[in-house]
Amino acid sequence: MLRSLLTAVLCVSIGGLLVTAVKSDDISARAKKLHFSSIVVDTHDDTTQRFLDGNFDIGARHTDGSIDIPRMREGGLDAIFFSIWMSSKIMGPDAVSRALTQIEAVREQVRTHPKDLVLATTVAEVRAAHKEGKIAALMGVEGGHMINSDLDVLRKFAGRGVRYMTLTHSGNDEWADSSTDTPAHNGLTDFGKDVVREMNRLGVMVDISHVSDKTFYDALEVSKAPMIASHSSCRALCDAPRNMTDQMMKDLAAKGGVIQINYHVGFLSQEFRDAEKANPDINKAIGAEVQKRCGDNEGCQLIEGDRITREYVKQGKLPRVDFAKIIEHIDHAVKVAGVDHVGLGSDFDGANMPYGMEDATKLPKITNALLKKGYSEGDVKKILGENTLRVMADVERLSRELSRQSKK
Ligand SMILES: [Zn+2]
Numbered sequence: 001m002l003r004s005l006l007t008a009v010l011c012v013s014i015g016g017l018l019v020t021a022v023k024s025d026d027i028s029a030r031a032k033k034l035h036f037s038s039i040v041v042d043t044h045d046d047t048t049q050r051f052l053d054g055n056f057d058i059g060a061r062h063t064d065g066s067i068d069i070p071r072m073r074e075g076g077l078d079a080i081f082f083s084i085w086m087s088s089k090i091m092g093p094d095a096v097s098r099a100l101t102q103i104e105a106v107r108e109q110v111r112t113h114p115k116d117l118v119l120a121t122t123v124a125e126v127r128a129a130h131k132e133g134k135i136a137a138l139m140g141v142e143g144g145h146m147i148n149s150d151l152d153v154l155r156k157f158a159g160r161g162v163r164y165m166t167l168t169h170s171g172n173d174e175w176a177d178s179s180t181d182t183p184a185h186n187g188l189t190d191f192g193k194d195v196v197r198e199m200n201r202l203g204v205m206v207d208i209s210h211v212s213d214k215t216f217y218d219a220l221e222v223s224k225a226p227m228i229a230s231h232s233s234c235r236a237l238c239d240a241p242r243n244m245t246d247q248m249m250k251d252l253a254a255k256g257g258v259i260q261i262n263y264h265v266g267f268l269s270q271e272f273r274d275a276e277k278a279n280p281d282i283n284k285a286i287g288a289e290v291q292k293r294c295g296d297n298e299g300c301q302l303i304e305g306d307r308i309t310r311e312y313v314k315q316g317k318l319p320r321v322d323f324a325k326i327i328e329h330i331d332h333a334v335k336v337a338g339v340d341h342v343g344l345g346s347d348f349d350g351a352n353m354p355y356g357m358e359d360a361t362k363l364p365k366i367t368n369a370l371l372k373k374g375y376s377e378g379d380v381k382k383i384l385g386e387n388t389l390r391v392m393a394d395v396e397r398l399s400r401e402l403s404r405q406s407k408k
Helices: 005-010 021-025 029-037 069-075 092-112 123-131 151-159 190-202 213-222 246-254 270-278 280-294 298-314 324-337 364-372 377-407
Strands: 041-045 079-085 117-119 135-142 162-166 205-207 258-261 342-344
Touching: 029 364, 029 377, 041 135, 041 258, 041 342, 041 377, 069 135, 079 092, 079 123, 079 162, 092 117, 092 135, 092 151, 117 123, 123 135, 123 377, 135 205, 151 162, 151 190, 190 205, 190 213, 190 377, 205 377, 213 246, 246 258, 246 324, 258 324, 258 377, 270 280, 280 298, 324 342, 324 364, 324 377, 342 377, 364 377
Parallel strands: 041 079, 079 135, 117 135, 135 162, 162 205, 258 342
Antiparallel strands: none
C-alpha cells in the first residue's frame, strides 16, 4: 500500500495514453511456457482493503482494480502476499484489532474459494499449492504500528499466518523511523531491535520497504536472517525516498536478501514524480475527487485514485508511464545487486499502475520482456519467484534453529 487518501494527495500519478500499444502484448511461445511453468510470486498486494467492504468477490472477474482469481489465473500469478494495511496514524489497540480483522478477511476469502486458493505459510506449502493448481495466499503486515509495541501481538499475527512485517508504513511508529517522516528514533530503537530478533525467531520476514535508510541499516545489522524490500524500486532511476539506493541494494544482497520491484508509476518514473511536484493542484483535485466518490472506504479510494489519475494522463496533464519502466528497474537492480536478489512486489490495488501493467493478466509481459533482453530462463524464474522463495526458506530454517536454541 502506497498511501492513505491523505498521502494519495501527495502521491498520485500515472500514465496511460489511449489504446494502441496494447497489441505489443504478444507473448512468445517460449515466454508463455516458461511463465506458466514457473512459480510467480508477488510480495505485495492491497486487495485486502476490498475484502473489508463485504461486497467484493475475489472469485469473480472485475473490470476495476488489478486482482481477482480469474485474472490471477490468466496471468499465471501463483502466490500472492495480501497486505494487512492501515494508515500509520491508527495506533494502539485499535490498530491491533483492525489488523486482526483484515487477517480474518483474507482467511475468509481462502475458505470461500477452496478450489482456487490455499493459505500458505511455508515454501513447502507454496510449492504444494502450485502442484495442485491452486493459488497460494500469504499475508504480510504493512507497518510495525499494528503490533502496538507488544511482542505478544507480533506472535499472534505470526500464529494467524503472517509471514512478513514491514517495519514502518509512511509515518514513524513507536520504535522505527520511516523514509517519509521526520526522524524521531535515529533508525531502530532498542525495542525495535528486539522486534527484529523476535521476527527472526518466529520466521516472519523482516521487510524494509518504507523505512528510513538508517532503519534499514540498523535492521540489516540486527537481523540474522536475510531481509526483503517487499515493494520498493531503484532510487538511482527514480528519486523517491522509499526506493533503495544502489549501495543499499548491494548491502541487502550481501546478506542474502531480495528487493521486490514496485510497479507504482511515482516510484518508477522520475518524469512522473517531477510532473507531480510541478502540479500540486492536480494531486489536490484527484484527492478531492477520490473523497467525493469513496468517502472513507479505503478499498474504493485505492481503486478510484488509480482510475482518476489515468483520466489526467489521458488529458495529457500527467505523463504516461509504460510498463517497460518495470523492466528497467528490474534490470538495474540485477546489475547492481545480482540476479539472485530481485523479485516482484507489484503494489496492485494500492498504487497507480503503468500503462500495459493494469492488472495481473499482464504479468507474462515481464517474462517476455526479460527473455527478449537476453535473460536466461533460469534467471527469469529466479526473478519471478524463486528468489523470494529462497529467502522464505532461509528464514524458516533460521527460525527452527533459534527456536531449538531457546528451548535448550
Ligand atoms: Zn506500501
